[in-house]
Amino acid sequence: MITGGKIIQHTSTLLKCFCLLHQVHVHLYEFTQTRGESMLPTLAPQNDFVHVLKHRKLVHTVGLPRGLQIGDCVVLMKPHDSSQRVCKRITGLPGDLIQVDPSYDNDFENCFIRVPRGHVWVTGDNLSYSLDSRSYSVVPLGLVVGKVVAANDFNKPLYDNGNFFGYRRIINNYINV
Amino acid sequence: MSRRTVVRTALLTVTWIPVMMTMGEFVHVSQIKGKSMRPTLNPSDGSTDWVLVKMFRPRNRERNDIVLFRAPTDPNVVYCKRIKGLSNDALYLDHDSMVKQDKTHLTLVPNGHLWVEGDNMHSVDSRSFGPISDGLVIGKVMCVIWPPERWGTNLNRWVGRDVLANQDSE
Numbered sequence: 538m539i540t541g542g543k544i545i546q547h548t549s550t551l552l553k554c555f556c557l558l559h560q561v562h563v564h565l566y567e568f569t570q571t572r573g574e575s576m577l578p579t580l581a582p583q584n585d586f587v588h589v590l591k592h593r594k595l596v597h598t599v600g601l602p603r604g605l606q607i608g609d610c611v612v613l614m615k616p617h618d619s620s621q622r623v624c625k626r627i628t629g630l631p632g633d634l635i636q637v638d639p640s641y642d643n644d645f646e647n648c649f650i651r652v653p654r655g656h657v658w659v660t661g662d663n664l665s666y667s668l669d670s671r672s673y674s675v676v677p678l679g680l681v682v683g684k685v686v687a688a689n690d691f692n693k694p695l696y697d698n699g700n701f702f703g704y705r706r707i708i709n710n711y712i713n714v
Numbered sequence: 715m716s717r718r719t720v721v722r723t724a725l726l727t728v729t730w731i732p733v734m735m736t737m738g739e740f741v742h743v744s745q746i747k748g749k750s751m752r753p754t755l756n757p758s759d760g761s762t763d764w765v766l767v768k769m770f771r772p773r774n775r776e777r778n779d780i781v782l783f784r785a786p787t788d789p790n791v792v793y794c795k796r797i798k799g800l801s802n803d804a805l806y807l808d809h810d811s812m813v814k815q816d817k818t819h820l821t822l823v824p825n826g827h828l829w830v831e832g833d834n835m836h837s838v839d840s841r842s843f844g845p846i847s848d849g850l851v852i853g854k855v856m857c858v859i860w861p862p863e864r865w866g867t868n869l870n871r872w873v874g875r876d877v878l879a880n881q882d883s884e
Contacts, residue, residue, distance in 0.1 A: 551731065552733060553730065556736040559732070559736055560736065563739075596716065597789040597790055614849035616827075616846070617826035618825075618826050619826065619849030652790070654786045655785070655787040655789060675852060677786040677787075677789065677847065679783075679784030679785070679786065679849070680847060680849045681825045701817070711725075
């Protein structure tokens with residue numbers, strides 16, 4: 538028999554579990570689907586799910602111990618539309634001198650930019666099909682939401698070559714070349 | 715009280731922390747430091763104001779709202795300023811053109827960005843770092859809750875400079 542005290546107890550347990558899950562989702566870890574061609578060799582246009590670490594120390598600092606580095610894959614809010622999130626790779630840190638787009642001949646797109654303090658330069662891996670810092674310029678670190686560490690592909694078999702659902706780590710390809 | 719009950723109560727308290735943190739995503743209490751919002755907030759050197767902040771989820775912004783946002787120059791610093799221009803607003807950049815209503819040197823706030831200024835002339839705001847992206851905004855200041863003698867302060871009594879140039883087009 539369920540008494541009033543029991544109902545309150547169960548509701549509060551449910552509430553606490555939900556809030557704990559929500560806090561982990563907001564501050565520590567998120568597992569979401571990505572869409573779009575802009576990260577093509579690394580992430581597929583559809584059906585790819587990424588593991589995102591969102592801790593403030595990882596995301597809002599720059600530099601070696603644990604902060605962001607060149608080559609890290611990040612999730613960030615679009616600067617001109619904060620309701621949309623995009624996945625890009627960091628290609629310039631504060632203080633770096635960046636050539637906006639070497640593939641253009643005119644002076645406007647071919648100029649150099651010094652990345653200001655607290656900002657990063659981000660580009661997609663698929664440079665010919667990506668809307669990134671080359672069009673909206675540097676992005677403040679406050680818009681970076683998380684760091685992508687791994688991805689799953691649910692079109693792959695459940696267990697294949699020792700990996701579940703095409704699990705792969707998203708590595709920092711700048712350091713490893 | 716036995717040792718067992720103490721541990722049990724402590725554990726029960728710990729499990730309520732995520733609930734408190736989730737409630738903090740709706741309303742938040744925050745201390746205002748510095749004098750950039752003088753005379754609206756922190757009117758004198760002696761006391762600091764504590765304000766109630768509403769975190770917005772449906773992101774509706776209005777001119778003359780006081781907002782908290784992450785500084786574009788350092789994501790770990792939070793600034794408190796007043797919104798003076800929404801996206802696609804035309805603004806007077808300097809004091810001279812504002813007085814003369816000179817519409818030749820206007821600033822256009824880009825799409826999805828906000829122009830923020832402190833009420834005090836001496837404040838680090840959009841006049842130095844330019845328009846900020848809407849995604850940096852954390853919440854809106856609702857009212858002053860501490861010290862008690864400042865309860866019911868009208869936050870819009872003094873709204874800073876009148877920089878908007880497109881008033882006729884509204």
